[in-house]
Amino acid sequence: MDSNNNITSIWDFFQNPIIMNLLIGVVYFAAIAAFITVLVIILMWMDRRVAAFFQERLGPIKYGPQGLLQPVFDAVKMVSKGNITPRNVDKLVYNLAPMLIFMTTLLVYAALPYGKNLTVVNLNVGVLYLIAISSTATIAILMGGWGSNNKYSLIGGMRTVAMIISYEIPFAFSLLGIIMLTGSMNMTDIINAQKNVWFVFLQPLAFVVFMITAMAELNKSPFDLPEAESELVAGFITEYAGMKFGLVYLAEYANMFSMAAIAVTLFFGGWQGPLLPSWLWFLIKTLLMVFFIMWIRWTLPRIRIDKMMKLNWKVLIPLSILNIFLTGIGIKLYQYFTGMGGV
Amino acid sequence: MEVTRGRYNPNEFHEAFENNIIITTIEKALDFCRSRSLHPFLFGPACCAMELMQAMNGRYDLARYGFEAVRATPRQTDVMLVAGTITNKMAAVAKRLYDQIPDPKWVIAIGSCAISGGPFADSYCVTQGADKLFPVDVYVPGCPPRPEAITRGLLQLRDMINNPEIAKVKRHG
Ligand code: SF4
Numbered sequence: 001m002d003s004n005n006n007i008t009s010i011w012d013f014f015q016n017p018i019i020m021n022l023l024i025g026v027v028y029f030a031a032i033a034a035f036i037t038v039l040v041i042i043l044m045w046m047d048r049r050v051a052a053f054f055q056e057r058l059g060p061i062k063y064g065p066q067g068l069l070q071p072v073f074d075a076v077k078m079v080s081k082g083n084i085t086p087r088n089v090d091k092l093v094y095n096l097a098p099m100l101i102f103m104t105t106l107l108v109y110a111a112l113p114y115g116k117n118l119t120v121v122n123l124n125v126g127v128l129y130l131i132a133i134s135s136t137a138t139i140a141i142l143m144g145g146w147g148s149n150n151k152y153s154l155i156g157g158m159r160t161v162a163m164i165i166s167y168e169i170p171f172a173f174s175l176l177g178i179i180m181l182t183g184s185m186n187m188t189d190i191i192n193a194q195k196n197v198w199f200v201f202l203q204p205l206a207f208v209v210f211m212i213t214a215m216a217e218l219n220k221s222p223f224d225l226p227e228a229e230s231e232l233v234a235g236f237i238t239e240y241a242g243m244k245f246g247l248v249y250l251a252e253y254a255n256m257f258s259m260a261a262i263a264v265t266l267f268f269g270g271w272q273g274p275l276l277p278s279w280l281w282f283l284i285k286t287l288l289m290v291f292f293i294m295w296i297r298w299t300l301p302r303i304r305i306d307k308m309m310k311l312n313w314k315v316l317i318p319l320s321i322l323n324i325f326l327t328g329i330g331i332k333l334y335q336y337f338t339g340m341g342g343v
Numbered sequence: 344m345e346v347t348r349g350r351y352n353p354n355e356f357h358e359a360f361e362n363n364i365i366i367t368t369i370e371k372a373l374d375f376c377r378s379r380s381l382h383p384f385l386f387g388p389a390c391c392a393m394e395l396m397q398a399m400n401g402r403y404d405l406a407r408y409g410f411e412a413v414r415a416t417p418r419q420t421d422v423m424l425v426a427g428t429i430t431n432k433m434a435a436v437a438k439r440l441y442d443q444i445p446d447p448k449w450v451i452a453i454g455s456c457a458i459s460g461g462p463f464a465d466s467y468c469v470t471q472g473a474d475k476l477f478p479v480d481v482y483v484p485g486c487p488p489r490p491e492a493i494t495r496g497l498l499q500l501r502d503m504i505n506n507p508e509i510a511k512v513k514r515h516g
Pocket of ligand 1: 389390391392426427428453454455456457461462485486487488
Protein backbone atom coordinates (compact mmCIF):
# COMPACT_ATOMS: atom_id res chain seq x y z
CA MET A 1 0.00 0.00 0.00
CA ASP A 2 2.75 2.36 1.02
CA SER A 3 4.72 2.06 -2.22
CA ASN A 4 1.55 2.42 -4.24
CA ASN A 5 0.89 5.72 -2.52
CA ASN A 6 4.39 6.88 -3.34
CA ILE A 7 3.98 6.10 -7.00
CA THR A 8 0.71 8.00 -7.17
CA SER A 9 2.29 10.99 -5.50
CA ILE A 10 5.21 10.94 -7.95
CA TRP A 11 2.73 10.70 -10.81
CA ASP A 12 0.82 13.63 -9.37
CA PHE A 13 4.06 15.53 -9.09
CA PHE A 14 4.70 15.12 -12.82
CA GLN A 15 1.09 15.97 -13.61
CA ASN A 16 1.65 19.38 -12.06
CA PRO A 17 1.48 21.79 -15.03
CA ILE A 18 4.49 23.86 -13.92
CA ILE A 19 6.73 20.78 -13.66
CA MET A 20 5.31 19.44 -16.91
CA ASN A 21 6.09 22.66 -18.76
CA LEU A 22 9.56 22.74 -17.27
CA LEU A 23 10.29 19.19 -18.41
CA ILE A 24 8.96 19.88 -21.90
CA GLY A 25 11.12 23.00 -22.01
CA VAL A 26 14.20 20.95 -21.13
CA VAL A 27 13.39 18.44 -23.86
CA TYR A 28 12.92 21.24 -26.41
CA PHE A 29 16.20 22.84 -25.39
CA ALA A 30 18.12 19.56 -25.65
CA ALA A 31 16.60 18.84 -29.06
CA ILE A 32 17.49 22.26 -30.44
CA ALA A 33 21.00 22.19 -28.98
CA ALA A 34 21.66 18.76 -30.50
CA PHE A 35 20.22 19.90 -33.82
CA ILE A 36 22.44 22.99 -33.87
CA THR A 37 25.58 21.02 -33.00
CA VAL A 38 25.12 18.50 -35.80
CA LEU A 39 24.08 21.24 -38.17
CA VAL A 40 27.08 23.46 -37.48
CA ILE A 41 29.47 20.57 -38.11
CA ILE A 42 27.89 19.99 -41.50
CA LEU A 43 27.78 23.71 -42.28
CA MET A 44 31.46 24.22 -41.39
CA TRP A 45 32.44 21.44 -43.74
CA MET A 46 30.13 22.81 -46.42
CA ASP A 47 31.47 26.35 -46.03
CA ARG A 48 35.05 25.21 -46.50
CA ARG A 49 34.29 23.01 -49.47
CA VAL A 50 32.21 25.75 -51.12
CA ALA A 51 34.94 28.32 -50.50
CA ALA A 52 37.48 25.97 -52.03
CA PHE A 53 35.17 25.34 -54.97
CA PHE A 54 34.93 29.05 -55.74
CA GLN A 55 38.69 29.52 -55.39
CA GLU A 56 39.58 26.54 -57.58
CA ARG A 57 40.92 24.49 -54.69
CA LEU A 58 39.87 21.18 -53.18
CA GLY A 59 39.32 22.18 -49.57
CA PRO A 60 39.55 19.66 -46.72
CA ILE A 61 39.36 16.19 -48.26
CA LYS A 62 42.00 14.14 -46.48
CA TYR A 63 40.30 13.21 -43.21
CA GLY A 64 37.16 11.13 -43.34
CA PRO A 65 34.91 10.61 -46.37
CA GLN A 66 35.14 13.83 -48.42
CA GLY A 67 36.78 15.51 -45.43
CA LEU A 68 33.69 15.28 -43.24
CA LEU A 69 35.75 14.62 -40.10
CA GLN A 70 37.60 17.93 -40.40
CA PRO A 71 35.03 20.02 -38.44
CA VAL A 72 34.95 17.34 -35.73
CA PHE A 73 38.71 17.67 -35.25
CA ASP A 74 38.33 21.45 -35.23
CA ALA A 75 35.65 21.27 -32.56
CA VAL A 76 37.67 18.94 -30.31
CA LYS A 77 40.70 21.15 -30.69
CA MET A 78 38.77 24.27 -29.84
CA VAL A 79 37.35 22.72 -26.67
CA SER A 80 40.78 21.55 -25.52
CA LYS A 81 42.54 24.81 -26.35
CA GLY A 82 43.94 27.00 -23.56
CA ASN A 83 41.41 29.51 -22.31
CA ILE A 84 43.05 32.89 -21.90
CA THR A 85 41.37 35.78 -20.11
CA PRO A 86 43.56 38.86 -20.61
CA ARG A 87 44.42 40.75 -17.43
CA ASN A 88 42.84 44.11 -18.22
CA VAL A 89 39.47 43.01 -19.56
CA ASP A 90 36.17 43.69 -17.84
CA LYS A 91 35.73 40.09 -16.70
CA LEU A 92 31.97 39.93 -16.29
CA VAL A 93 31.13 41.64 -19.58
CA TYR A 94 33.92 39.82 -21.44
CA ASN A 95 32.80 36.37 -20.31
CA LEU A 96 29.09 37.06 -20.70
CA ALA A 97 29.22 38.29 -24.30
CA PRO A 98 29.85 34.95 -26.14
CA MET A 99 27.12 33.25 -24.09
CA LEU A 100 24.63 36.00 -24.94
CA ILE A 101 25.56 35.83 -28.62
CA PHE A 102 24.89 32.10 -28.62
CA MET A 103 21.68 32.52 -26.63
CA THR A 104 20.12 34.91 -29.13
CA THR A 105 20.90 32.35 -31.82
CA LEU A 106 19.15 29.65 -29.80
CA LEU A 107 16.11 31.88 -29.33
CA VAL A 108 15.71 32.31 -33.07
CA TYR A 109 15.57 28.53 -33.49
CA ALA A 110 12.59 28.35 -31.18
CA ALA A 111 10.25 29.98 -33.69
CA LEU A 112 11.34 28.36 -36.96
CA PRO A 113 8.82 26.05 -38.66
CA TYR A 114 10.82 22.88 -39.37
CA GLY A 115 7.94 21.04 -40.98
CA LYS A 116 4.22 20.52 -40.90
CA ASN A 117 3.13 20.98 -37.26
CA LEU A 118 6.80 20.90 -36.34
CA THR A 119 7.73 24.10 -34.60
CA VAL A 120 8.78 24.58 -31.01
CA VAL A 121 6.49 27.53 -30.34
CA ASN A 122 3.94 28.63 -32.90
CA LEU A 123 3.91 32.36 -32.17
CA ASN A 124 1.22 34.54 -33.67
CA VAL A 125 3.79 37.34 -33.95
CA GLY A 126 6.51 35.06 -35.37
CA VAL A 127 7.97 37.52 -37.86
CA LEU A 128 8.10 40.34 -35.32
CA TYR A 129 9.75 38.00 -32.82
CA LEU A 130 12.45 36.98 -35.30
CA ILE A 131 13.24 40.60 -36.21
CA ALA A 132 13.39 41.61 -32.55
CA ILE A 133 15.55 38.68 -31.42
CA SER A 134 18.02 38.85 -34.28
CA SER A 135 18.80 42.48 -33.47
CA THR A 136 19.40 41.74 -29.77
CA ALA A 137 22.70 40.12 -30.70
CA THR A 138 23.98 43.66 -31.31
CA ILE A 139 24.10 44.32 -27.59
CA ALA A 140 26.10 41.16 -26.97
CA ILE A 141 28.55 42.07 -29.74
CA LEU A 142 29.02 45.55 -28.32
CA MET A 143 29.56 43.98 -24.90
CA GLY A 144 32.31 41.81 -26.37
CA GLY A 145 33.93 44.79 -28.05
CA TRP A 146 33.74 46.96 -24.95
CA GLY A 147 34.72 44.31 -22.42
CA SER A 148 37.81 43.23 -24.35
CA ASN A 149 39.55 46.52 -23.61
CA ASN A 150 41.17 46.52 -27.03
CA LYS A 151 40.89 49.31 -29.56
CA TYR A 152 40.27 46.97 -32.50
CA SER A 153 37.57 45.11 -30.61
CA LEU A 154 35.87 48.36 -29.71
CA ILE A 155 35.92 49.69 -33.27
CA GLY A 156 34.61 46.33 -34.51
CA GLY A 157 31.80 46.38 -31.95
CA MET A 158 30.87 49.97 -32.81
CA ARG A 159 30.79 49.17 -36.50
CA THR A 160 28.50 46.24 -35.88
CA VAL A 161 26.08 48.40 -33.95
CA ALA A 162 26.06 51.10 -36.62
CA MET A 163 25.59 48.51 -39.35
CA ILE A 164 22.97 46.25 -37.81
CA ILE A 165 20.84 49.08 -36.47
CA SER A 166 20.69 50.84 -39.82
CA TYR A 167 20.17 47.62 -41.79
CA GLU A 168 17.40 46.57 -39.44
CA ILE A 169 15.12 49.17 -41.05
CA PRO A 170 15.06 47.87 -44.65
CA PHE A 171 15.15 44.31 -43.24
CA ALA A 172 11.87 44.87 -41.39
CA PHE A 173 10.36 46.94 -44.21
CA SER A 174 11.07 44.27 -46.82
CA LEU A 175 8.99 41.81 -44.78
CA LEU A 176 6.06 44.21 -44.47
CA GLY A 177 4.89 43.46 -48.00
CA ILE A 178 4.43 39.78 -47.12
CA ILE A 179 2.56 40.63 -43.94
CA MET A 180 0.26 42.86 -46.00
CA LEU A 181 -0.41 40.01 -48.42
CA THR A 182 -1.17 37.39 -45.79
CA GLY A 183 -2.61 39.62 -43.11
CA SER A 184 -0.80 37.62 -40.47
CA MET A 185 2.56 37.51 -38.72
CA ASN A 186 2.30 33.81 -37.96
CA MET A 187 4.95 31.78 -39.79
CA THR A 188 2.55 28.87 -40.36
CA ASP A 189 -0.09 31.18 -41.87
CA ILE A 190 2.53 32.71 -44.15
CA ILE A 191 3.57 29.25 -45.38
CA ASN A 192 -0.05 28.21 -45.93
CA ALA A 193 -0.64 31.38 -47.96
CA GLN A 194 2.09 30.25 -50.39
CA LYS A 195 0.29 27.08 -51.39
CA ASN A 196 -0.20 28.21 -55.00
CA VAL A 197 2.55 30.73 -55.64
CA TRP A 198 5.72 31.49 -53.70
CA PHE A 199 6.12 35.02 -52.43
CA VAL A 200 9.46 35.37 -54.21
CA PHE A 201 7.43 35.78 -57.43
CA LEU A 202 4.96 38.24 -55.90
CA GLN A 203 7.62 40.21 -54.03
CA PRO A 204 10.85 40.05 -56.08
CA LEU A 205 11.98 43.52 -54.97
CA ALA A 206 11.45 42.62 -51.33
CA PHE A 207 13.48 39.45 -51.81
CA VAL A 208 16.46 41.37 -53.21
CA VAL A 209 16.35 43.88 -50.35
CA PHE A 210 15.89 41.07 -47.84
CA MET A 211 18.87 39.12 -49.18
CA ILE A 212 21.21 42.13 -49.10
CA THR A 213 20.19 43.10 -45.58
CA ALA A 214 20.37 39.49 -44.43
CA MET A 215 24.00 39.33 -45.56
CA ALA A 216 24.62 42.48 -43.52
CA GLU A 217 22.86 41.03 -40.46
CA LEU A 218 25.01 37.92 -40.72
CA ASN A 219 28.20 40.03 -40.84
CA LYS A 220 29.29 38.06 -43.87
CA SER A 221 31.29 39.30 -46.80
CA PRO A 222 30.61 41.65 -48.66
CA PHE A 223 29.48 43.18 -45.35
CA ASP A 224 32.02 41.59 -42.99
CA LEU A 225 33.23 45.00 -41.85
CA PRO A 226 32.94 44.23 -38.12
CA GLU A 227 35.73 41.70 -38.50
CA ALA A 228 37.57 43.12 -41.48
CA GLU A 229 40.92 41.36 -41.17
CA SER A 230 42.94 43.90 -43.08
CA GLU A 231 41.82 46.79 -40.88
CA LEU A 232 40.64 45.45 -37.54
CA VAL A 233 42.62 42.21 -36.90
CA ALA A 234 39.44 40.22 -36.09
CA GLY A 235 36.97 42.85 -34.89
CA PHE A 236 35.14 42.24 -31.63
CA ILE A 237 36.46 38.66 -31.28
CA THR A 238 40.13 39.72 -31.35
CA GLU A 239 40.70 38.92 -27.67
CA TYR A 240 38.63 35.75 -27.47
CA ALA A 241 40.42 32.42 -27.30
CA GLY A 242 39.51 28.76 -26.98
CA MET A 243 35.92 27.84 -26.33
CA LYS A 244 34.71 31.44 -26.04
CA PHE A 245 35.79 31.97 -29.60
CA GLY A 246 34.26 28.58 -30.39
CA LEU A 247 30.87 29.75 -29.17
CA VAL A 248 30.98 32.84 -31.37
CA TYR A 249 32.06 30.68 -34.29
CA LEU A 250 29.21 28.26 -33.61
CA ALA A 251 26.69 31.09 -33.42
CA GLU A 252 27.95 32.49 -36.72
CA TYR A 253 27.19 29.29 -38.63
CA ALA A 254 23.95 28.68 -36.75
CA ASN A 255 22.84 32.21 -37.67
CA MET A 256 23.58 31.50 -41.30
CA PHE A 257 21.23 28.53 -41.19
CA SER A 258 18.47 30.36 -39.33
CA MET A 259 18.63 33.29 -41.74
CA ALA A 260 18.37 30.89 -44.68
CA ALA A 261 15.44 29.20 -42.96
CA ILE A 262 13.66 32.56 -42.54
CA ALA A 263 14.24 33.34 -46.23
CA VAL A 264 12.86 29.94 -47.23
CA THR A 265 9.84 30.29 -44.95
CA LEU A 266 8.92 33.76 -46.12
CA PHE A 267 9.78 33.61 -49.80
CA PHE A 268 10.04 29.97 -50.93
CA GLY A 269 7.02 28.30 -49.44
CA GLY A 270 8.67 26.89 -46.32
CA TRP A 271 8.20 23.17 -45.85
CA GLN A 272 5.68 22.79 -48.69
CA GLY A 273 6.54 20.44 -51.51
CA PRO A 274 5.30 17.31 -53.26
CA LEU A 275 6.09 13.67 -52.41
CA LEU A 276 8.83 14.04 -49.79
CA PRO A 277 8.04 14.64 -46.10
CA SER A 278 7.78 18.27 -45.08
CA TRP A 279 10.86 18.40 -42.83
CA LEU A 280 12.98 17.03 -45.67
CA TRP A 281 11.71 19.74 -48.01
CA PHE A 282 12.55 22.31 -45.37
CA LEU A 283 16.10 20.95 -45.03
CA ILE A 284 16.66 20.74 -48.79
CA LYS A 285 15.41 24.25 -49.45
CA THR A 286 17.30 25.73 -46.54
CA LEU A 287 20.59 24.05 -47.45
CA LEU A 288 20.21 25.33 -51.02
CA MET A 289 19.63 28.78 -49.57
CA VAL A 290 22.75 28.40 -47.38
CA PHE A 291 24.68 27.48 -50.52
CA PHE A 292 23.36 30.67 -52.16
CA ILE A 293 24.52 32.76 -49.18
CA MET A 294 27.96 31.13 -49.32
CA TRP A 295 28.07 31.76 -53.04
CA ILE A 296 27.55 35.50 -52.51
CA ARG A 297 29.95 35.49 -49.61
CA TRP A 298 32.88 33.94 -51.44
CA THR A 299 32.33 35.84 -54.69
CA LEU A 300 32.08 39.48 -53.69
CA PRO A 301 34.86 41.61 -52.16
CA ARG A 302 34.35 43.68 -49.03
CA ILE A 303 32.54 47.01 -49.36
CA ARG A 304 33.88 50.21 -47.76
CA ILE A 305 32.15 51.39 -44.58
CA ASP A 306 30.93 54.76 -45.90
CA LYS A 307 29.69 53.19 -49.14
CA MET A 308 27.86 50.59 -47.12
CA MET A 309 26.01 53.23 -45.13
CA LYS A 310 25.23 55.08 -48.36
CA LEU A 311 23.85 51.90 -49.91
CA ASN A 312 21.59 51.41 -46.94
CA TRP A 313 20.16 54.89 -46.48
CA LYS A 314 20.02 56.01 -50.12
CA VAL A 315 19.11 52.80 -51.94
CA LEU A 316 17.72 50.04 -49.74
CA ILE A 317 15.37 52.05 -47.54
CA PRO A 318 13.71 53.91 -50.47
CA LEU A 319 13.44 50.60 -52.35
CA SER A 320 11.80 48.85 -49.43
CA ILE A 321 9.33 51.72 -48.94
CA LEU A 322 8.60 51.63 -52.67
CA ASN A 323 7.89 47.93 -52.31
CA ILE A 324 5.34 48.55 -49.56
CA PHE A 325 3.69 51.19 -51.77
CA LEU A 326 3.57 48.90 -54.80
CA THR A 327 2.20 46.03 -52.72
CA GLY A 328 -0.60 48.26 -51.46
CA ILE A 329 -1.51 49.34 -54.99
CA GLY A 330 -1.33 45.72 -56.16
CA ILE A 331 -3.65 44.49 -53.43
CA LYS A 332 -6.20 47.20 -54.18
CA LEU A 333 -6.07 46.52 -57.96
CA TYR A 334 -6.49 42.79 -57.32
CA GLN A 335 -9.52 43.44 -55.14
CA TYR A 336 -10.96 45.81 -57.74
CA PHE A 337 -10.68 43.38 -60.66
CA THR A 338 -11.77 40.25 -58.82
CA GLY A 339 -14.61 42.10 -57.13
CA MET A 340 -13.42 41.15 -53.67
CA GLY A 341 -13.17 43.61 -50.84
CA GLY A 342 -15.12 46.84 -50.57
CA VAL A 343 -13.63 49.00 -53.30
CA MET B 344 15.95 -21.38 -20.86
CA GLU B 345 19.68 -21.79 -21.16
CA VAL B 346 21.88 -19.61 -19.07
CA THR B 347 24.68 -18.15 -21.19
CA ARG B 348 26.93 -17.22 -18.30
CA GLY B 349 28.88 -20.46 -18.34
CA ARG B 350 29.67 -20.31 -22.05
CA TYR B 351 32.03 -17.38 -21.95
CA ASN B 352 34.92 -17.83 -24.35
CA PRO B 353 37.72 -15.38 -23.57
CA ASN B 354 39.37 -15.70 -26.99
CA GLU B 355 36.20 -14.88 -28.83
CA PHE B 356 35.58 -12.00 -26.51
CA HIS B 357 39.04 -10.52 -27.02
CA GLU B 358 38.76 -10.85 -30.75
CA ALA B 359 35.53 -8.90 -30.80
CA PHE B 360 37.00 -6.42 -28.39
CA GLU B 361 40.13 -5.75 -30.41
CA ASN B 362 38.33 -5.40 -33.71
CA ASN B 363 35.60 -3.06 -32.59
CA ILE B 364 36.88 -0.94 -29.76
CA ILE B 365 39.77 1.46 -29.93
CA ILE B 366 41.48 2.13 -26.63
CA THR B 367 43.40 5.34 -26.29
CA THR B 368 44.33 7.90 -23.71
CA ILE B 369 42.63 11.27 -23.76
CA GLU B 370 45.95 12.93 -24.37
CA LYS B 371 46.56 10.87 -27.50
CA ALA B 372 43.07 11.47 -28.85
CA LEU B 373 43.42 15.20 -28.27
CA ASP B 374 46.81 15.24 -29.99
CA PHE B 375 45.31 13.37 -32.90
CA CYS B 376 42.62 16.02 -33.30
CA ARG B 377 44.93 18.95 -32.66
CA SER B 378 47.46 17.85 -35.23
CA ARG B 379 44.74 17.70 -37.86
CA SER B 380 43.26 21.12 -37.26
CA LEU B 381 46.18 23.50 -36.93
CA HIS B 382 45.06 27.05 -37.47
CA PRO B 383 48.12 28.91 -38.70
CA PHE B 384 49.03 32.39 -37.53
CA LEU B 385 50.62 34.17 -40.44
CA PHE B 386 53.67 36.11 -39.42
CA GLY B 387 55.24 37.07 -42.72
CA PRO B 388 57.67 39.97 -42.36
CA ALA B 389 59.54 39.33 -45.63
CA CYS B 390 59.62 37.60 -49.00
CA CYS B 391 59.05 33.99 -47.83
CA ALA B 392 55.46 35.00 -47.05
CA MET B 393 54.81 35.08 -50.82
CA GLU B 394 55.61 31.37 -51.09
CA LEU B 395 53.42 30.71 -48.07
CA MET B 396 50.49 32.46 -49.77
CA GLN B 397 51.03 30.31 -52.81
CA ALA B 398 51.04 27.20 -50.61
CA MET B 399 47.62 28.24 -49.33
CA ASN B 400 46.09 28.84 -52.76
CA GLY B 401 45.17 26.56 -55.68
CA ARG B 402 47.46 23.74 -56.84
CA TYR B 403 49.24 23.39 -53.47
CA ASP B 404 46.19 23.92 -51.25
CA LEU B 405 47.15 23.46 -47.61
CA ALA B 406 43.43 23.36 -46.79
CA ARG B 407 43.34 19.69 -47.78
CA TYR B 408 45.00 18.86 -44.46
CA GLY B 409 42.94 21.33 -42.45
CA PHE B 410 45.58 24.05 -42.17
CA GLU B 411 43.47 26.61 -43.93
CA ALA B 412 41.62 28.65 -41.31
CA VAL B 413 44.09 31.50 -41.04
CA ARG B 414 43.09 33.81 -38.22
CA ALA B 415 44.51 37.31 -38.01
CA THR B 416 44.69 37.34 -34.23
CA PRO B 417 47.16 35.18 -32.26
CA ARG B 418 44.54 34.28 -29.65
CA GLN B 419 42.73 31.88 -31.96
CA THR B 420 45.66 30.12 -33.61
CA ASP B 421 47.82 27.08 -32.91
CA VAL B 422 50.91 27.27 -35.03
CA MET B 423 52.99 30.35 -35.79
CA LEU B 424 54.50 30.39 -39.26
CA VAL B 425 57.54 32.65 -39.18
CA ALA B 426 58.06 33.39 -42.86
CA GLY B 427 60.80 35.92 -43.36
CA THR B 428 63.54 38.06 -41.93
CA ILE B 429 63.09 39.14 -38.33
CA THR B 430 64.82 42.45 -37.78
CA ASN B 431 65.86 43.43 -34.28
CA LYS B 432 63.08 45.95 -34.21
CA MET B 433 60.53 43.30 -35.15
CA ALA B 434 61.91 40.78 -32.66
CA ALA B 435 60.10 42.29 -29.68
CA VAL B 436 56.81 42.23 -31.55
CA ALA B 437 57.36 38.63 -32.67
CA LYS B 438 58.05 37.53 -29.11
CA ARG B 439 54.95 39.31 -27.87
CA LEU B 440 52.76 37.75 -30.53
CA TYR B 441 54.16 34.31 -29.68
CA ASP B 442 53.33 34.87 -26.02
CA GLN B 443 49.75 35.74 -26.90
CA ILE B 444 49.03 32.37 -28.53
CA PRO B 445 47.22 30.10 -26.04
CA ASP B 446 48.80 26.73 -25.22
CA PRO B 447 49.38 24.27 -26.86
CA LYS B 448 51.32 26.10 -29.54
CA TRP B 449 53.98 25.34 -32.11
CA VAL B 450 56.31 27.32 -34.36
CA ILE B 451 57.56 26.65 -37.86
CA ALA B 452 60.53 28.63 -39.17
CA ILE B 453 60.22 29.04 -42.93
CA GLY B 454 63.26 30.07 -44.97
CA SER B 455 66.89 30.54 -44.07
CA CYS B 456 66.18 33.98 -42.62
CA ALA B 457 63.91 32.55 -39.94
CA ILE B 458 66.35 29.66 -39.35
CA SER B 459 69.61 31.55 -39.03
CA GLY B 460 69.39 35.02 -40.49
CA GLY B 461 69.98 33.75 -44.03
CA PRO B 462 71.57 36.23 -46.43
CA PHE B 463 71.59 38.81 -43.64
CA ALA B 464 73.35 36.57 -41.13
CA ASP B 465 76.12 39.10 -40.44
CA SER B 466 73.93 42.20 -40.44
CA TYR B 467 73.89 44.39 -37.36
CA CYS B 468 70.11 44.76 -37.36
CA VAL B 469 68.82 41.23 -38.05
CA THR B 470 67.98 38.62 -35.42
CA GLN B 471 69.92 35.43 -36.18
CA GLY B 472 66.94 33.14 -36.48
CA ALA B 473 63.57 32.75 -34.82
CA ASP B 474 64.93 30.25 -32.28
CA LYS B 475 66.81 33.07 -30.59
CA LEU B 476 63.39 34.33 -29.50
CA PHE B 477 61.20 31.26 -28.89
CA PRO B 478 61.42 27.47 -29.39
CA VAL B 479 60.98 26.36 -32.99
CA ASP B 480 59.50 22.94 -33.78
CA VAL B 481 60.10 22.52 -37.51
CA TYR B 482 62.66 24.18 -39.77
CA VAL B 483 61.92 24.48 -43.49
CA PRO B 484 65.13 25.39 -45.32
CA GLY B 485 65.36 27.31 -48.56
CA CYS B 486 65.60 30.87 -49.80
CA PRO B 487 62.68 30.84 -50.31
CA PRO B 488 61.44 27.24 -49.79
CA ARG B 489 59.01 26.01 -52.42
CA PRO B 490 55.32 25.58 -51.50
CA GLU B 491 55.83 21.79 -51.54
CA ALA B 492 58.50 22.18 -48.89
CA ILE B 493 56.21 24.31 -46.73
CA THR B 494 53.44 21.72 -47.05
CA ARG B 495 55.89 19.00 -46.03
CA GLY B 496 57.00 21.07 -43.06
CA LEU B 497 53.41 21.33 -41.84
CA LEU B 498 52.84 17.61 -42.39
CA GLN B 499 55.97 16.84 -40.38
CA LEU B 500 54.67 19.04 -37.60
CA ARG B 501 51.46 17.01 -37.73
CA ASP B 502 53.40 13.75 -37.36
CA MET B 503 55.47 15.26 -34.59
CA ILE B 504 52.42 16.23 -32.58
CA ASN B 505 51.03 12.72 -33.01
CA ASN B 506 54.23 11.04 -31.97
CA PRO B 507 56.61 13.38 -30.13
CA GLU B 508 59.36 10.75 -30.01
CA ILE B 509 60.21 11.10 -33.69
CA ALA B 510 61.41 14.65 -33.22
CA LYS B 511 65.00 15.52 -32.48
CA VAL B 512 65.06 17.94 -29.62
CA LYS B 513 67.17 21.05 -29.88
CA ARG B 514 68.09 22.62 -26.57
CA HIS B 515 67.57 26.27 -25.89
CA GLY B 516 69.99 28.10 -23.63
S1 SF4 C 1 64.98 33.22 -46.67
FE1 SF4 C 1 65.27 34.29 -48.61
S2 SF4 C 1 63.24 34.41 -49.48
FE2 SF4 C 1 62.98 33.96 -47.31
S3 SF4 C 1 62.75 35.89 -46.29
FE3 SF4 C 1 64.90 35.41 -46.25
S4 SF4 C 1 65.77 36.40 -48.04
FE4 SF4 C 1 63.54 36.32 -48.33
